[in-house]
Amino acid sequence: xxxxxxxxxxxxxxxxxxxxxxxxxxxxxxxxxxxxxxxxxxxxxxxxxxxxxxxxxxxxxxxxxxxxxxxxxxxxxxxxxxxxxxxxxxxxxxxxxxxxxxxxxxxxxxxxxxxxxxxxxxxxxxxxxxxxxxxxxxxxxxxxxxxxxxxxxxxxxxxxxxxxxxxxxxxxxxxxxxxxxxxxxxxxxxxxxxxxxxxxxxxxx
Amino acid sequence: xxxxxxxxxxxxxxxxxxxxxxxxxxxxxxxxxxxxxxxxxxxxxxxxxxxxxxxxxxxxxxxxxxxxxxxxxxxxxxxxxxxxxxxxxxxxxxxxxxxxxxxxxxxxxxxxxxxxxxxxxxxxxxxxxxxxxxxxxxxxxxxxxxxxxxxxxxxxxxxxxxxxxxxxxxxxxxxxxxxxxxxxxxxxxxxxxxxxxxxxxxxxxxxxxxxxxxxxxxxxxxxxxxx
Amino acid sequence: xxxxxxxxxxxxxxxxxxxxxxxxxxxxxxxxxxxxxxxxxxxxxxxxxxxxxxxxxxxxxxxxxxxxxxxxxxxxxxxxxxxxxxxxxxxxxxxxxxxxxxxxxxxxxxxxxxxxxxxxxxxxxxxxxxxxxxxxxxxxxxxxxxxxxxxxxxxxxxxxxxxxxxxxxxxxxxxxxxxxxxxxxxxxxxxxxxxxxxxxxxxxxxxxxxxxxxxxxxxxxxxxxxxxxxxxxxx
Numbered sequence: 001x002x003x004x005x006x007x008x009x010x011x012x013x014x015x016x017x018x019x020x021x022x023x024x025x026x027x028x029x030x031x032x033x034x035x036x037x038x039x040x041x042x043x044x045x046x047x048x049x050x051x052x053x054x055x056x057x058x059x060x061x062x063x064x065x066x067x068x069x070x071x072x073x074x075x076x077x078x079x080x081x082x083x084x085x086x087x088x089x090x091x092x093x094x095x096x097x098x099x100x101x102x103x104x105x106x107x108x109x110x111x112x113x114x115x116x117x118x119x120x121x122x123x124x125x126x127x128x129x130x131x132x133x134x135x136x137x138x139x140x141x142x143x144x145x146x147x148x149x150x151x152x153x154x155x156x157x158x159x160x161x162x163x164x165x166x167x168x169x170x171x172x173x174x175x176x177x178x179x180x181x182x183x184x185x186x187x188x189x190x191x192x193x194x195x196x197x198x199x200x201x202x203x204x205x
Numbered sequence: 206x207x208x209x210x211x212x213x214x215x216x217x218x219x220x221x222x223x224x225x226x227x228x229x230x231x232x233x234x235x236x237x238x239x240x241x242x243x244x245x246x247x248x249x250x251x252x253x254x255x256x257x258x259x260x261x262x263x264x265x266x267x268x269x270x271x272x273x274x275x276x277x278x279x280x281x282x283x284x285x286x287x288x289x290x291x292x293x294x295x296x297x298x299x300x301x302x303x304x305x306x307x308x309x310x311x312x313x314x315x316x317x318x319x320x321x322x323x324x325x326x327x328x329x330x331x332x333x334x335x336x337x338x339x340x341x342x343x344x345x346x347x348x349x350x351x352x353x354x355x356x357x358x359x360x361x362x363x364x365x366x367x368x369x370x371x372x373x374x375x376x377x378x379x380x381x382x383x384x385x386x387x388x389x390x391x392x393x394x395x396x397x398x399x400x401x402x403x404x405x406x407x408x409x410x411x412x413x414x415x416x417x418x419x420x421x422x423x424x425x426x427x428x429x430x431x432x
Numbered sequence: 433x434x435x436x437x438x439x440x441x442x443x444x445x446x447x448x449x450x451x452x453x454x455x456x457x458x459x460x461x462x463x464x465x466x467x468x469x470x471x472x473x474x475x476x477x478x479x480x481x482x483x484x485x486x487x488x489x490x491x492x493x494x495x496x497x498x499x500x501x502x503x504x505x506x507x508x509x510x511x512x513x514x515x516x517x518x519x520x521x522x523x524x525x526x527x528x529x530x531x532x533x534x535x536x537x538x539x540x541x542x543x544x545x546x547x548x549x550x551x552x553x554x555x556x557x558x559x560x561x562x563x564x565x566x567x568x569x570x571x572x573x574x575x576x577x578x579x580x581x582x583x584x585x586x587x588x589x590x591x592x593x594x595x596x597x598x599x600x601x602x603x604x605x606x607x608x609x610x611x612x613x614x615x616x617x618x619x620x621x622x623x624x625x626x627x628x629x630x631x632x633x634x635x636x637x638x639x640x641x642x643x644x645x646x647x648x649x650x651x652x653x654x655x656x657x658x659x660x661x662x663x664x665x666x667x
Binding site: 211212215218219222223226227285286287288290291292293294295296297298431432 | 486487488489490508509511512514516518519520521522523524525526527531535536538539540541565
């Protein structure tokens with residue numbers, strides 16, 4: 001797949017610029033962005049599914065939710081690995097990290113609901129995703145105000161200029177990867193629906 | 206509009222009548238809430254002196270836990286004899302059914318809070334009478350936010366498998382802003398010099414949350430409940 | 433739109449859950465004054481069909497037309513014309529019979545509720561015990577209240593899921609008589625049941641269901657029990 005190739009290529013040429021561990025940032029930031037994108041896609045597709053009952057929308061919603069869990073997990077694992085070296089701590093309770101963690105939990109809950117909810121859980125999980133979307137600004141604001149009351153170390157490091165280009169390369173690569181996975185997974189879900197329909201049609205004969 | 210209010214009032218009346226017959230949900234929820242507070246006391250009271258600033262957190266956590274219990278029990282009751290289906294069968298406005306259920310839960314939670322707040326004040330030496338109106342406002346707004354989301358989720362899970370464990374799994378992440386706002390606002394009021402301005406900010410956030418989520422719930426209740 | 437209708441037409445109705453088929457290609461029409469029996473083994477799809485007819489479930493394929501409108505377009509007006517007696521009775525055990533009936537009466541916007549409730553309690557033979565909680569009632573008594581609840585708002589379509597379960601001789605006869613009364617008033621009744629002997633002679637049409645499909649019985653005469661056996665257990 002064309003998405004995999006740029007991803008692999010990019011990792012190689014830029015090793016020289018910094019120490020080993022700092023390269024994790026190249027994976028961390030795009031993952032975090034894809035997590036957000038996946039979350040938004042899932043939320044919008046869920047809203048569409050709830051109000052139009054179009055199964056294609058549900059297929060997209062569940063595919064995006066799975067990718068949100070995947071990329072979210074990547075971001076939440078690579079983040080602390082990077083942070084340990086950069087700031088000396090594994091985790092800080094700042095607005096962005098905590099909000100991301102909460103959103104991640106919402107999508108894990110989505111997957112649990114789909115898995116264990118029994119029949120009809122497509123609609124319920126769509127509702128959950130929609131509420132999750134509506135919640136993002138509230139989560140961010142509340143955590144932001146909660147944390148800025150106390151003094152703490154600055155979270156966002158300034159980026160040296162030479163990291164800019166490879167970073168954008170990675171973001172593009174991750175975006176392509178995300179889109180490829182999304183379309184694969186949604187079509188998988190749609191195929192599953194088609195197989196069910198075939199089973200039923202076969203039953204008729 | 207009058208149809209909406211009439212149906213909602215009918216549902217509230219019915220729920221309260223049913224509850225008054227046995228007080229089952231109120232008594233078990235209240236007892237559970239008190240137990241939670243006491244257990245926290247064991248964790249946080251060091252040699253007779255409570256750790257500073259925990260009172261607000263304990264109050265809201267106890268409310269979240271007991272609220273979840275109350276929601277589960279209330280909808281379990283509608284599952285017996287399948288009465289939730291009977292309600293859906295009626296020509297009544299569906300969002301009105303939701304609103305009725307919501308008010309019922311709010312009444313229940315208000316009664317629990319009436320006991321819990323003095324209890325927490327007593328056990329953790331929290332100054333609950335310093336700014337009682339602001340405290341009441343925070344509790345009202347926070348409970349509404351929690352219950353608005355909780356009533357919707359509990360209703361939609363009624364026919365799902367694993368509903369008992371799924372309700373907290375779904376509800377707690379979704380109500381994090383309510384918890385943060387509630388705890389921080391209450392803590393601001395409990396400080397030696399009550400920080401009214403801070404409490405007002407959190408109250409405003411809670412009210413905004415309430416407005417958004419009650420509207421969203423009313424809007425999505427029908428599609429989520431119809432199969 | 434008054435929402436009233438004089439025939440319910442089921443057209444190529446199907447319902448499935450993922451791969452599991454609950455109903456397939458059901459077609460029939462029930463007109464005013466008909467008492468249609470849905471007969472079949474457990475799991476044949478009777479309850480699913482009743483739920484779809486009651487607008488509680490949406491069909492996967494096909495449609496149900498009430499007069500001129502489908503369930504989706506019918507809305508609350510349509511629902512006010514449908515009365516259902518579910519397998520689980522749809523009553524609050526903590527409330528009394530009077531309170532249950534009054535609540536549902538008000539919910540359905542029935543005019544002159546209190547008087548209608550008194551009449552309903554009389555018809556169920558429960559006037560004396562109208563103010564006892566439902567939990568103190570026997571199954572038969574609860575069934576009677578449930579039937580009155582379904583009929584309180586004067587529906588055009590009456591859906592009954594196993595209405596004779598647990599009823600004694602007298603209650604059964606009373607229910608049969610009540611159904612005939614409603615039939616005379618032009619109500620369309622569709623009921624699912626296992627009590628073949630009871631409904632033999634009561635039903636104007638019969639639908640045999642097996643594994644979600646309609647099975648046509650070969651014999652048009654003979655007792656219901658014989659026809660059932662022939663349709664669902666062919667030699």
